[in-house]
Amino acid sequence: MDIILLERIEKLGAIGDVVTVKDGYARNFLLPNKKALRANEANKKVFEANRERLEKENAEKRAVAETQGQAVEGTEIVLIRASSNSGQLYGSVSVRDIAEKLVEKGHDISKSQVVLEHPIKSIGMTQVRIALHPEVHVFVKANVARSDDEAELQSQGVDVMAQMFDDDHAESDGFTEAKDPNAEPGEIPEDMLEEGATEEEQA
Numbered sequence: 001m002d003i004i005l006l007e008r009i010e011k012l013g014a015i016g017d018v019v020t021v022k023d024g025y026a027r028n029f030l031l032p033n034k035k036a037l038r039a040n041e042a043n044k045k046v047f048e049a050n051r052e053r054l055e056k057e058n059a060e061k062r063a064v065a066e067t068q069g070q071a072v073e074g075t076e077i078v079l080i081r082a083s084s085n086s087g088q089l090y091g092s093v094s095v096r097d098i099a100e101k102l103v104e105k106g107h108d109i110s111k112s113q114v115v116l117e118h119p120i121k122s123i124g125m126t127q128v129r130i131a132l133h134p135e136v137h138v139f140v141k142a143n144v145a146r147s148d149d150e151a152e153l154q155s156q157g158v159d160v161m162a163q164m165f166d167d168d169h170a171e172s173d174g175f176t177e178a179k180d181p182n183a184e185p186g187e188i189p190e191d192m193l194e195e196g197a198t199e200e201e202q203a
Helices: 023-030 041-072 095-104 148-155 160-174 197-202
Strands: 002-005 018-020 036-038 076-080 088-093 120-122 124-133 136-145
Touching: 002 041, 023 036, 036 041, 041 124, 041 136, 076 095, 076 148, 088 136, 095 136, 120 136, 124 148, 136 148, 148 160
Parallel strands: 076 136
Antiparallel strands: 002 018, 002 036, 088 120, 124 136
């Protein structure tokens, strides 16, 4: 379907552009949300008659978003979650979780403005994009940890999972026993057999 954009749409175009999109995307999203008009002659005339007003309104909304963006940019939110020893979460962090935490910090952010390419499924720091306006995007930090102490370490730049792996590795090194390279799997090494054991077996 050919449509006229009434605002900038990422990967599609800017205000006034005539673009072709899938019918379902136009009918289910763009048209009902008044982000576009069907590109017929009547609508083209309507758009041109209102272009100046639409561009002015867009500029005003962009200016408001830019001001809001200065306050939101770089905000760090902490999300405490349970995880496995490898750092994989039992579940994931959703756009709703992020939006709610930003609202708690006093930012007027809806879940539709949170852009997550993939759900967050592991412990660590993640940059999350917030779309305040079609032309204004900022980034916040999602600090996902198992405790407030871990979150504080991650906030200071410590890679908690890497540190844990190093600690576990160091501990295991202290308990590594010497292996008999000639022993078969499941066989007791000769130096662990009691004296005379082999003689009794040979008798």
